[in-house]
Amino acid sequence: MASRAEGVPKERPLTVLGAVVLPGTEQAVALVRRYARALLGPGFPDLYELTVVASELFTNAVRHSRSGPRPGDRRGGHVTVSFLAGAGVVRLEIADQGGGGAPRLRAPDDNGEGGRGLHVVEALSLGWGSERRDRHTVVWADFARPGDEPISACETRRPDG
Template identity: 45%
Template sequence: MLSDSRPVIQANELPYQRDQFYRRDRRSVPAARRFAVWSLHYWGLGGWRRAEDVSLCVSELATNALVHGVPPGRGFLLRVRYDGRTVRVEVHDSGTGTGTPRIPDEGDEPGEGGRGLFLVSALSDKWGVGERNPGKVVWAEFTEP
């Protein structure tokens, strides 16, 4: 499925889930963000106070995947799930990177990048990293009050 096409929808079961694959391309980040926002709107969460947090975190996680986890010729998978209480976003990359994403330590020199996981940590209720072969899954969760 191309990144701009509409996914097949089955809205009668929980959890709701949308998966979309993106190529290694700078246009994939805004496309992933639009896809996440579209999913939230479809589930009736467009006006949810945390919708912007979800959108921003998708941008950060997708950017990190493109910069650090997606080799040339490959891409990443964005998964957005909603179980009636929690929205979970996952970015699955296919890289062979050896490091686990981490928030830089206070003593680390701030470079041009490196602040994305600070935002993810601050805006989400939980986030983490899981193994995948090849690559990894970086996820963030947002729970309704």
């Protein structure tokens, strides 16, 4: 479910650049940005926009899914952050532990604190969408990747603890 994603082919061949499993806490959002900068490097043209979108989607996963802290357990679950690349695109995927439904754009309340994040995602990415994979909700956003240089990096990490 996305608005501009209709013009972005979702089924394209993609290669995993890297993935990391992080704790489902809002404090871990800084790790998402740090990981994106380290993986994609300072030369990636949309690095700032991608890190803003990653922050929004990660925070949504923590707040609106079973990945976030549970009553009586401040640790929460986990969120998997993946970066994939294909012809002309880098895709960010945020996979949570499932929740109440698919993310959707909504009209923000002028006085409310929420409802703006997915509008930011839409404005800064080529397109975005979501899907269910097993019991997980995966939200993705695409960014332009200049050139068609070969991709050789593939890394998956799980934090200790």
